[in-house]
Amino acid sequence: MGKHITFIGLDVHKETITVALAESGGRDDVREYGRIANTPEALTRVVTKLQRVGGELRFCYEAGPCGYGIQRQLTAAGHGCVVVAPSLIPRKPGERIKTDRRDAVNLARLHRAGELTAVWVPDPAHEAIRDLVWTRECLSASYRERENSRFLLKERNSLFHENGNSDNITFMKTIVIANQKGGSGKSTTAVHLAAAAEAAGDGPVVISDTDPQGTAADWFNQRKQSGIETPRYSELSLDDLAGRVQALDQAGAAYLFIDTAPSIGAVNADLFALADLILIPLNPTPADLRALVKGLPLIRESGKPFQFVLTRVRPKLRNNDGAAMALGALGLVLSSRMHERVIYAETFAHGKTALETEVKGIAAQEITALWHEIREKLERENS
Numbered sequence: 001m002g003k004h005i006t007f008i009g010l011d012v013h014k015e016t017i018t019v020a021l022a023e024s025g026g027r028d029d030v031r032e033y034g035r036i037a038n039t040p041e042a043l044t045r046v047v048t049k050l051q052r053v054g055g056e057l058r059f060c061y062e063a064g065p066c067g068y069g070i071q072r073q074l075t076a077a078g079h080g081c082v083v084v085a086p087s088l089i090p091r092k093p094g095e096r097i098k099t100d101r102r103d104a105v106n107l108a109r110l111h112r113a114g115e116l117t118a119v120w121v122p123d124p125a126h127e128a129i130r131d132l133v134w135t136r137e138c139l140s141a142s143y144r145e146r147e148n149s150r151f152l153l154k155e156r157n158s159l160f161h162e163n164g165n166s167d168n169i170t171f172m173k174t175i176v177i178a179n180q181k182g183g184s185g186k187s188t189t190a191v192h193l194a195a196a197a198e199a200a201g202d203g204p205v206v207i208s209d210t211d212p213q214g215t216a217a218d219w220f221n222q223r224k225q226s227g228i229e230t231p232r233y234s235e236l237s238l239d240d241l242a243g244r245v246q247a248l249d250q251a252g253a254a255y256l257f258i259d260t261a262p263s264i265g266a267v268n269a270d271l272f273a274l275a276d277l278i279l280i281p282l283n284p285t286p287a288d289l290r291a292l293v294k295g296l297p298l299i300r301e302s303g304k305p306f307q308f309v310l311t312r313v314r315p316k317l318r319n320n321d322g323a324a325m326a327l328g329a330l331g332l333v334l335s336s337r338m339h340e341r342v343i344y345a346e347t348f349a350h351g352k353t354a355l356e357t358e359v360k361g362i363a364a365q366e367i368t369a370l371w372h373e374i375r376e377k378l379e380r381e382n383s
């Protein structure tokens with residue numbers, strides 16, 4: 001006879017948890033255990049009681065606003081616990097009336113039958129990102145209000161003061177590409193996006209490089225030698241960043257892409273202050289996510305809209321999927337990704353981009369899709 005397993009369905013609410021039990025080997029003997037307070041202590045008491053019966057305990061509950069604390073508590077205590085996507089829970093036709101008891105019983109029964117699909121449970125690093133998202137949502141509401149009033153001000157100026165002084169009023173959109181992790185793909189993303197924006201007819205586009213390594217600047221110099229002058233390049237004097245950005249705007253630039261150094265520091269804080277969007281190229285690996293968390297406070301403090309773009313994605317790497325799913329669930333990841341492709345590295349080294357080398361190639365398509373998504377985000381932030 002196999003080992004005895006108790007499958008435990010938890011219907012979790014803010015204040016309470018309804019518990020139901022299904023024993024392995026049985027068919028219909030799913031029973032309600034009862035309702036307990038949603039506290040670690042109350043859960044520990046249930047676990048202790050159930051352990052006395054012997055055998056293995058396997059818990060499950062639906063993903064929801066109460067988070068992953070229960071899952072972490074139970075797995076730390078050595079028990080299995082899966083968090084289930086509500087949309088993936090099989091429901092019988094006509095099963096519309098939901099009660100806590102019925103939900104808990106249903107979960108226990110389905111868990112025993114092996115019919116539940118677990119969601120990926122984020123580790124504390126991912127949860128830190130989630131906290132950031134809440135902050136960002138609050139901040140971006142006030143940012144949008146500010147942007148709206150800026151827009152109205154511009155309109156008023158152009159309507160009433162044909163030759164009015166439009167100093168301090170900007171039309172150009174500034175995209176700062178940052179991630180303090182070296183080699184995350186900042187420079188590759190910056191130049192490819194700038195080229196894609198130009199190719200889409202959204203220019204004039206300007207690139208600036210604030211990284212002392214000068215990767216994007218070198219790229220531009222090589223490009224110029226082969227006779228390609230767009231996107232344009234402009235030095236940014238760190239002493240007068242705001243003035244320089246304003247000058248580019250007044251010179252008629254539509255988009256400014258700023259490549260940054262792999263470090264967290266005062267320079268990046270000043271750059272974030274100028275950004276309409278902070279773009280964070282991210283290799284979706286747990287190590288890169290952990291490294292990212294260190295840089296998040298600076299982004300949070302800037303109060304500027306930000307998005308992650310998954311770069312160097314390798315489709316068959318399971319880690320990639322986990323990290324991508326976790327970030328995707330936050331709604332802050334652009335759906336277009338840059339995959340790991342030789343063409344990005346090869347063209348970059350010669351002052352080119354995948355867009356010129358294989359105009360209709362898969363890399364050109366994904367970078368164009370990425371640019372369109374970013375452009376839409378910027379438009380939406382302003383509408």
Ligand SMILES: Nc1ncnc2c1ncn2[C@@H]1O[C@H](COP(=O)(O)OP(=O)(O)OP(=O)(O)O)[C@@H](O)[C@H]1O
Nearest residue numbers: 182183184185186187188262312339340341344345
């Ligand atoms: N999508 C990709 N596919 C293949 N290679 C890539 C891709 N993105 C970047 N690379 C390669 O990875 C290396 C690092 O990329 P890149 O210089 O863009 O990163 P970075 O974040 O700017 O680095 P740093 O922090 O040093 O400035 C380069 O050799 C680049 O060619």
Ligand SMILES: [Mg+2]
Nearest residue numbers: 186187211215
């Ligand atoms: Mg770089």
